[in-house]
Amino acid sequence: MTKEDFKINLEKALKGLLDFTQEMVTNKLPHDYKFIIKTNCSYDGNELENDEEIYPDDKINETNSINPATKSTAIDYLWRNGKVPQWINVQVSSCDANFSYITLECCGRYSAFLNHKDGPFRGSGPSIPYRYYDSNTEKLLHKVDLNTINKS
Numbered sequence: 001m002t003k004e005d006f007k008i009n010l011e012k013a014l015k016g017l018l019d020f021t022q023e024m025v026t027n028k029l030p031h032d033y034k035f036i037i038k039t040n041c042s043y044d045g046n047e048l049e050n051d052e053e054i055y056p057d058d059k060i061n062e063t064n065s066i067n068p069a070t071k072s073t074a075i076d077y078l079w080r081n082g083k084v085p086q087w088i089n090v091q092v093s094s095c096d097a098n099f100s101y102i103t104l105e106c107c108g109r110y111s112a113f114l115n116h117k118d119g120p121f122r123g124s125g126p127s128i129p130y131r132y133y134d135s136n137t138e139k140l141l142h143k144v145d146l147n148t149i150n151k152s
Helices: 003-014 017-022 071-078
Strands: 033-038 088-095 100-106 109-111 121-123
Touching: 003 017, 003 071, 003 088, 003 121, 017 088, 033 071, 071 100
Parallel strands: 033 100, 088 121
Antiparallel strands: 088 100
């Protein structure tokens, strides 16, 4: 995968993510964003296949100095000689007055050959606890504060 393709796929994953999340939260989500990179979020004990590589010493979490990262920093860090994490979960995790913070939860296996036309990115809504949903309809009872639910 070229770095440009990786960038395009990230931009596709972000398109609509803030608007989708805004439907569920009370916070005003800024359209300027930074990334929280988390690496090695997968079990990688199975044998490597084809061109797969792992970086077991690559332990990045919310508190690492690379975070919060700009888009260019995230792309430069995650694209490694044509290989990228096999999957990356993308989720708006918090916000402040200036930025929406988007978590990139990354697989530990890197490959140039991905099985998805949109690259490794999988967007999802915020992690809202069950108590905020109607048990019969499974619909959200009311919008939630994104920063509060992610602290619980």
